[in-house]
Amino acid sequence: MSPKTLYDKIWNAHLAHEAEDGTCLLYIDRHLVHEVTSPQAFEGLRMAGRTVHAPDKTIAVPDHNVPTTLDRANAKTMTEDSRVQVEALDKNAKEFGLHYYPVSDVRQGIVHIVGPEQGWTLPGMTVVCGDSHTATHGAFGSLAHGIGTSEVEHVLATQTLIQKKSKNMKVEITGKLKPGVTAKDITMSVIGETGTAGGTGYVIEYCGEAIRDLSMEGRMTVCNMAIEGGARAGLIAPDEKTYEYCMGRPHAPKGAEWEAAVTYWKTLFTDEGAHFDKVITLKGEDIAPSVTWGTSPEDVLPITAKVPSPSDFKGGKVEAVQRSLDYMGLTPGTPLSEIKIDTVFIGSCTNGRIEDLRAAAAILKGKKIKDGMRAMVVPGSGLVRAQAEEEGLAQIFQDAGFEWRLAGCSMCLAMNPDQLAPGERCAATSNRNFEGRQGRGGRTHLLSPAMAAAAAISGHLTDVREVM
Amino acid sequence: MDKFETLTGIAAPMPLINVDTDMIIPKQFLKTIKRSGLGVNLFDEMRYDDDRNEIADFVLNKPQYREAEILVAGDNFGCGSSREHAPWAIKDFGIRCVIAPSYADIFYNNCFKNGILPIVLPQEQVDVLMKDAEKGANARMSIDLEAQTVTTSDGEVFSFEVDNFKKHCLMNGLDDIGLTMEKVASVKAFEAKAGAERPWV
Secondary structure (H helix, E strand, C coil): CCCCCHHHHHHHCCEEEECCCCCEEEECCEEEECCCCCHHHHHHHHHCCCCCCCHHHEEECCCCCCCCCCCCCCHHHCCHHHHHHHHHHHHHHHHHCCEECCCCCCCCECHHHHHHHCCCCCCCCEEEECCHHHHHHHHHCCEEEECCHHHHHHHHHHCEEEECCCEEEEEEEECCCCCCCCHHHHHHHHHHHHCCCCCCCEEEEEECHHHHCCCHHHHHHHHHCCHHHCCCEEECCCCHHHHHHHCCCCCCCCHHHHHHHHHHHCCCCCCCCCCCCEEEEEEHHHCCCEEECCCCCCCEEECCCECCCHHHCCCHHHHHHHHHHHHHCCCCCCEHHHCECCEEEEEHHHHCCHHHHHHHHHHHCCCCCCCCCEEEEECCEHHHHHHHHHCCHHHHHHHHCCEECCCCCHHHCCCCCCCCCCCCEEEECCCCCCCCCCCCCCEEEECCHHHHHHHHHHCECCCHHHCC | CCCCCEEEEEEEEECCCCCEHHHHCCHHHCCCCCCCCCHHHCCHHHHECCCCCECCCCHHHCHHHCCCCEEEECCCECECCCCCHHHHHHHHHCCCEEEECCECHHHHHHHHCCCCEEEECCHHHHHHHHHHHCCCCCCEEEEECCCCEEECCCCCEEECCCCHHHHHHHHHCCCHHHHHHCCHHHHHHHHHHHHHHCCCC
16 A cells, blocks of 8 residues: 555545545534524525534534633623624534533633534544634644634535645644744744645644643644644644643543544554655754734744845735835834834733643743733633642733633634724734734734733733843 | 535725735634624725724725625635634625635635635736726626536626535535435444454554
């Protein structure tokens, strides 16, 4: 047999039907559902008299719209249209018999944090969700990607997706990371290298010593932003760390089934000599704490760099950079570390896990945020929040002057009341710095949780290595 | 789903790269539980000022492009969020075809589910079409999906590639859930086999 990539193996194991023209039906093991991209899909099912094919493989949780303030049990904290969406999810989850974590459940949180936390996401699975950051689950060696609402309806009705196979890309990060450099810096540096369209048409497998060295939380951060590089999915082969993370979780297999599962998971790696259509290699030691300056995730540089000039670029990017700099209110040549910040947001499916909160708290311990700074921590799930309180992290954040919030997507996409005002400049641990993403006219700089904490203290973008 | 066979109409030029779905339809309009009515908010933050007045120099506000049915755009169109509200808004505005050098994967697939044809052409050909679109409302472009061609207002013809299955569904307005449900025996057989091999899933 010819050597296969990890992607080839998972793909082959989920092929339910292949037509003569190569159009495939891929079987879906886990379908995650949230309130914003699902109402029209459930309505479509009803209109056609269809039902959910595999409710036991369908997991629903409201996250995008929900307020994260402590008074959210009061329905008035939500706008009418948000409330209608959350109520629609409640109704659909109950009517179709899905696994459901309502707002009142301590396990509620961002769908991509809840899935792994509850053991729904396991190696070798296919996982989809009506959300582009589904790529997160690739950290377990599961093929995971975002889909549109029509495809949500297709999966609900058939538990399959019509697919054509993507190409294979290998992204290898060799060697060790230097102190102060995190998974977020890896994933942003890769996008800086490939561009936001560099991964289009590919599934990326991340490998190399620096990836192996990452915790599961860090690997989720790396895979989460595969979509920001345009890739269909990001994958990391499972190993002992993966098994250890999964073991004992509520929906992970137990006993003999666990043993059988691990035996299978150990076959999930890229064979020696397997073909990749594209290979990118970065040296771990070359990666620096990074930050974005523009309005595309590819607009990323080491914190020691300066705001670039449109003339540094070619083609359509020249105009795009000019537009970005105008929007961001930045002048070419300004050192990134001199850019003043109004707001710090720590959270999201990219960096809302316990390890992220630990990294930020380590910088903030015993310190205060800059006067006038607005700073908030939004844990990725109710369980992350509880653990952070148990570890004393919540106290560190609050003592420093951060707001300590309930779980949700919050200011990552600003669908709930957490938004930037026009011109407000935010250091954010989220994943997108698009125009208007965090609020109309809002200016976003993406960075790691430790870098966000450092900026909260100094009031400007700061090289975290100077405050460690 | 609406069929797409041929289209002759006004093309609006939008020579920006990396147009993301947050630009196409900002998040505040995702709170709907319907698919319709989003056209008025297409490109909302580029199209209206803070007082909800139209911004005159935005392409779709210009008199000659208000009835555009084709959009010619830059590289990596539709990147970012998976929101299908983006093609819903485009369709609701009246645009049935987008032409660009490349698209983000999820957006590209979402278009076909909504009767929109996203055409991929090399940058040089998109440049020609962009120039043609800049001529305004009197210069109408034509798309023929069966023949897989775009014809400029000057009669220059460019051929494009499209997946046969997607083309078939779009030309016939087919509901692909219905098509998949015809293969239910294959799906059930797969479930029985996979359930035995990987009972923990």
